Amino acid sequence: MAVLGPNRYGKAETRVVRVTRHGDAHRIKDLTVSTSLSGDMTEVHLSGDNSAVLPTDTQKNTVFAFAKKHGIGAIEDFALLLARHFADSQPAIHHARVAVEEHAWERNGAFGHSFVRAGREVRTCVAHYDGTTAWVVSGLRDLVVLNTTNSEFWGFAKDGYTTLPETRDRVLATAVDVAWRHADASQDVTQDDVTQDDVTQDWDKTYENARAALLAAFADTYSLSLQQTLYAMGTRVLAECPGVCEVRLSLPNKHHFLVDLAPFGLDNDGEVFFAADRPYGLIEGTVLREDAPAAGPAWE
Numbered sequence: 067m068a069v070l071g072p073n074r075y076g077k078a079e080t081r082v083v084r085v086t087r088h089g090d091a092h093r094i095k096d097l098t099v100s101t102s103l104s105g106d107m108t109e110v111h112l113s114g115d116n117s118a119v120l121p122t123d124t125q126k127n128t129v130f131a132f133a134k135k136h137g138i139g140a141i142e143d144f145a146l147l148l149a150r151h152f153a154d155s156q157p158a159i160h161h162a163r164v165a166v167e168e169h170a171w172e173r174n175g176a177f178g179h180s181f182v183r184a185g186r187e188v189r190t191c192v193a194h195y196d197g198t199t200a201w202v203v204s205g206l207r208d209l210v211v212l213n214t215t216n217s218e219f220w221g222f223a224k225d226g227y228t229t230l231p232e233t234r235d236r237v238l239a240t241a242v243d244v245a246w247r248h249a250d251a252s253q254d255v256t257q258d259d260v261t262q263d264d265v266t267q268d269w270d271k272t273y274e275n276a277r278a279a280l281l282a283a284f285a286d287t288y289s290l291s292l293q294q295t296l297y298a299m300g301t302r303v304l305a306e307c308p309g310v311c312e313v314r315l316s317l318p319n320k321h322h323f324l325v326d327l328a329p330f331g332l333d334n335d336g337e338v339f340f341a342a343d344r345p346y347g348l349i350e351g352t353v354l355r356e357d358a359p360a361a362g363p364a365w366e
Contacts, residue, residue, distance in 0.1 A: 070111050074163070076102035077122040077129075084133045091178040095138040096169040099145075101125045103152055105160035118158035125152070140269035141166040142202050145193035146251070153195050161363070165192045189273065190245065194363050201364035204273060205245030211281065212239035212320075215336075217289040237322035237339060238289055242315065246276055246303055247364050249311040272307050279306040292319055292349045300353025312354035312361065319347035 078100045086093040103125070109115035128148065138144050149162040168189040174180035187209035194201040220232035283302035289295045300313040322339040 070108055072104070073107055073111065074102045074104035074161075075107070075119070075122065076100065076163075077125040080126045080129045082129050082133050082138075084138045086137065089178075094171050094181055095133075096171060097138065097141060097144070098167040098169070099129045099148070100165045101129070101148065101152065102163040102165075103156075103159045103161070104163075105156075106158040120152070120156050120159065128152075140273075141168050141189065142191045142193065142204055142251075142267075142269040145191050146195065146200055146202065149193045149195035149200070153197050161194065161196045163192065163194050163363075163366070166190065187242070187277075191269075192245075192364075193251070194366070196363075199362070200251045201362055202248045202251035203245050203364050204248065204269065204276075205243075206273075206277065207241075207243040209242040209244075209277070209280065210239070210320075211242060211284050212237065213285065213289070216287075219291060235336065238292065238295070239320035239322060239341075240292065240317040241320065242280060242284075242299075242317060244276075244280065244299075244303075244313065244315045245365075246307070246310045246314075247312040247358075247361060248272075248309055249359055250309065267309075272309060275306045276303045276310065279303045292317055292347070293351065296349055296351045297353060300351070304353065304355060311358035312352065314352045314365070315350065317349045319349060321346060 080099045080101075082097050082099060084095045084097075086095075101122075103120065106118055109117070110119050128151065132144070132148060132151070136144075136147060145164040145166045149164045152162040152164075153159050170184035170186050170189070171181040172184045174182045187206045189204075189206050191202065191204045214237055215235055217236050217238035218234050219236060220234060222230075222232070279302040280299050283299040284295060287295050287298040296315050296317055300315055303313045304310060321342045323342060324334055324336065325338045325340050327334045327338065
C-alpha cells in the first residue's frame with residue numbers, strides 16, 4: 067500500500083533579462099528564476115488528471131510577462147509578486163515557491179547602453195507564499211574573500227592519522243555562501259496594476275548592509291578557527307540588519323599551503339603558497355536571534 071507524499075512541480079531556471087530605458091541611460095536586470103507550485107495534486111499523480119496543473123510553460127511565460135508589466139526592482143519583490151500571483155490565481159495551488167538569482171552587470175565606462183558582466187558574487191532569494199503568509203530568505207553565493215594574516219589554527223584534536231601541523235599565522239580564504247531570513251516579509255504587491263515603485267521594504271539596502279557586515283566581520287576578526295569567523299559574520303549581519311532574524315552560512319576553507327622552497331636554496335617566509343581547490347574543509351553554521359519567529363517553510 068502506497069500513499070502520495072509531499073510534492074511540487076515547476077519551471078526551473080528561466081532566464082529573463084529586463085532592459086529599462088530612460089533616454090540614453092539604460093538599466094539592466096539579468097535573472098534566473100525558478101518556480102515551484104504545490105497543492106491539490108493528488109489526481110495528477112494517481113490518475114494523470116491534469117485539470118489542476120498550471121503548465122510549467124505557463125509559469126515561464128508569466129515570468130516574462132511580469133518582467134514587462136511590473137518591471138524588475140529588488141529580486142525579493144519580483145519573487146513575491148510571482149509567488150502571490152500563482153497561489154492566489156489558481157484554486158488548486160496552495161503554496162508557491164520562487165527562487166531568483168541575479169547576475170550583475172556594470173556600466174562600461176560612460177556609455178549608457180554598454181555593460182560588462184560584474185565579477186561580484188551572485189545575489190539570491192527564495193520567496194514562499196501559501197495564500198496568507200509570505201516568507202523571504204535573501205542571500206548571496208561565491209563572495210570570495212581572503213586574509214593574508216590574522217588567522218591561526220592550533221590546539222586541535224589529534225589522533226594516529228593527524229599530519230596537519232599547527233600554525234600561528236596562515237592565509238584564511240573562503241567563498242561565502244550565505245542566506246538570511248527576514249522576520250517580516252509582508253508586502254502589498256498582490257494587485258496586477260502594482261509596479262516595483264509601489265513597494266515599501268528596502269531589500270536592496272538590507273542586502274548592501276548585510277554584505278558590508280559580512281566583509282567587515284571577515285576582515286577585522288582575528289581568527290583562531292573558521293568557525294569563529296563564521297559566528298562573527300553571522301552576528302554582525304544580525305547587528306546591522308534589524309529585520310533579519312536568522313543567518314545560515316556555508317564557508318569552504320580554500321586552503322593555501324606554504325610551498326617548500328628549500329630544495330631550491332630559497333627561504334619562504336610566508337610569501338609563496340600553493341592554492342588547493344580540493345579536498346577542502348567545509349564549515350557550516352546558523353546564527354539566529356533568541357526571539358526569532360518560527361521559520362515555517364522558509365528554508366525549504
